[in-house]
Amino acid sequence: AFQVKVHSTGELINVSEDQTMFEALDQHGVFVAVSCESGVCGTCQTGVVSGTPDHRDVFLTEAERQQGNWVMPCCSRAKSKILELDL
Numbered sequence: 001a002f003q004v005k006v007h008s009t010g011e012l013i014n015v016s017e018d019q020t021m022f023e024a025l026d027q028h029g030v031f032v033a034v035s036c037e038s039g040v041c042g043t044c045q046t047g048v049v050s051g052t053p054d055h056r057d058v059f060l061t062e063a064e065r066q067q068g069n070w071v072m073p074c075c076s077r078a079k080s081k082i083l084e085l086d087l
């Protein structure tokens with residue numbers, strides 16, 4: 001498990017092993033637009049402020065993965081204990 005941090009409010013939200021970042025954020029009233037929910041479409045693309053994404057999508061390019069400035073919260077996770085998103 002890891003925590004997602006909402007940059008605009010500083011809120012820290014736990015993301016358990018059996019839920020996505022999108023689901024955890026949604027449960028806390030933080031809206032992320034999604035469509036495919038499987039890492040294909042790009043709708044949920046969200047900026048990363050700090051932390052290291054664990055990319056599980058097939059949308060971002062290899063260069064974008066390595067830069068770590070974007071993440072797809074519908075399916076990707078975090079390698080760091082906290083992933084701060086530009087939300």
Ligand code: FES
Pocket residue numbers: 033034035036037038039040041042043044045057059072073074075
């Ligand atoms: Fe389609 Fe996340 S909702 S990539």
